[in-house]
Amino acid sequence: MKGVENLNEEDEALKLKRQRNYRQPRHRHGCLLSFIIILILLFTGGWLIWQHYNPTSHFSNLKSVSQSTSSIKQSSGTFNVLVIGSDERKNQTDGHTDSMLLVHANLKKHKYNVLSIPRDSRIYMSGLGYTKLTSVQSVYQAKYGAKKGVFKAVQAISSYLNVPINYYLETNYWGFRSMVDAVDGITMNVPFNVTLTHPWYTEDYNKVITKGKHQLGGKMVTEIVHERDSVPGTDFGRQRLQEAALVGIINKISDPVNAFKIPALASSMSKFLVATNMNQTDMISIGLAVKSNFDAAKQVHYLQIQGENEDLYDDILENYNEEIVLPKKQLKKIIAQDFTN
Template identity: 45%
Template sequence: MKNKRKRKWKIVGFSVLGIFIIGMAVFGYEYYQLQPKNHFKKVPVVSSGTSNSANPALAMTDIKEPVFNLLLLGSDQRKGDKIGHSDSMILIHADLKQKKFEAVSIPRDTRVHLDGYGYTKLTSVQYIMQSEKGAQAGVEAAVSAVSDLVGVPINYYVETNYWGFQALVDAVGGIDMNVPYDVTLTHPWYSENKNKEITAGSHFFDGKMVAEVVHERYSLADGEYSRQRMQEEALKGLAKKALSPSSIGSLPSLVKSVPDFVIATNMSTSDMLSLGLSAKNFNPDTQLEYHQIEGEGKRMYDDILKANNYQLVIDPEKIEELTSKYF
């Protein structure tokens, strides 16, 4: 009887050990597959950088190195609304091999041509196409408009709104953010923050206050360009917090909750995890370079609104100079 019991526990022990080894092998394989050099061998092409973009559902391209372009879109869509404008746009050139990121803010008021409609502001493209053809057509049109403007392909996009951004910041427990200017909240999302003043310097913000700060532009000396700088600082603070050594273990659960923050994206869960692994211990001072595109503000005729409004005219040569150097 004693020998039988010993054999029984040996069998159980070996079974548990076998399950453990198999589990570790599976985990090791998945971790290996998530490494950027292994994961990003093919990437989608949402827009090719010309008006003749490929079908976003079908276009894929092989890449030798994990290098691609990602567009971050911030919509002004409010709770209960089904459509919104592209209020903030940041194009990121991600070189995961070098762990370097180039980011350029795309001004919302940039004058663009929308096929079949005429000239209008970039911010209006998504709204028009959403209202006529639905949410997916709207975001794809916005991505294509940015891609055509800067003349580079866009592989991935992630769209959120201010409520989603607020929830994302709260999900990581708030962030430390450098506010480069004194800010007065003239058009807050929350009425209790009307005319609240925030001094320049480092602040700890919850999601609610970050959403307020990155929305403000009217009280800033350089308007939209100053707001772009604040959005840059908010993204730095968020990335540093989410990708810090103390938070990296929570990255999988954070990625799983992405539907709570994101309106639309063509990135899979594994895409996001691989991107996060490539940027752990993120240091914006050494890994991120930020750029802005200057233009000339004019009152011009908007073919969609059938009226004159403020539009930003950008010199194509300046865009080409920037993209050829950094993208």
């Protein structure tokens, strides 16, 4: 009987061993399956997030702020932004447009075109008559309020240039100064001597900034880009100063050394922008597109358009003043070549 008991014990031990050996692969298979499911979920979630932010898909089938330009075809991965610098002061609800930059971004080709639009360009406002571009914002803000007035002004400029504008950004003196200070100042290559004849601060009156590279903070950069009377070509000279400041800001932000400053800069955009229709997702998508291979010197192209200065009647101001009449054929050619593909 003892031998039979030993045999039964051996059979039980063998049976348990077989059961353990049978369960082990099933356990490994279950872990592997779970791991694969987790990977699929992560991949799917990551893919959905990437599709949400992917610049090429995100910036496709965009709407124009103006219905009159909504039928103009835009390539996928491209968009146009109107950047407005206004003379709006603290606690004001309206202002005149001090500067305008039309920016075309092609995220596939990593090419960015920037057109300076003279603020004294002559424009027709429906139902109101002829005036300067600089007055459009003020007129619409007085009629519709600060936010809606800016949107109406952007619509008018989109129709005037016959170009789809997808986004707009408005900043003022305080916003621009805060932007430069947020990146701890910039290196600005001033193209010519600048005498401050109309500064924001009285202590800067008649101060001269010599031609060449300067390390500047927000206060002085803003004083310089505001100047027009002492610079060659007045408005066109001011545009060159704005271009130099923009290059300085872009170079500072795109420098890998300053990458840690970008989150703080993005999170405080409300300090810099008076009005915009660009949301955080748009900004993240732009950041994904330019984060690793941005070279301002090679990829950003600046354009200017020269017009004729004429003494013309302004229906809004009800007087004759000097306005710039832009050449329609040249403007149409620039828009077609550099802002729609």
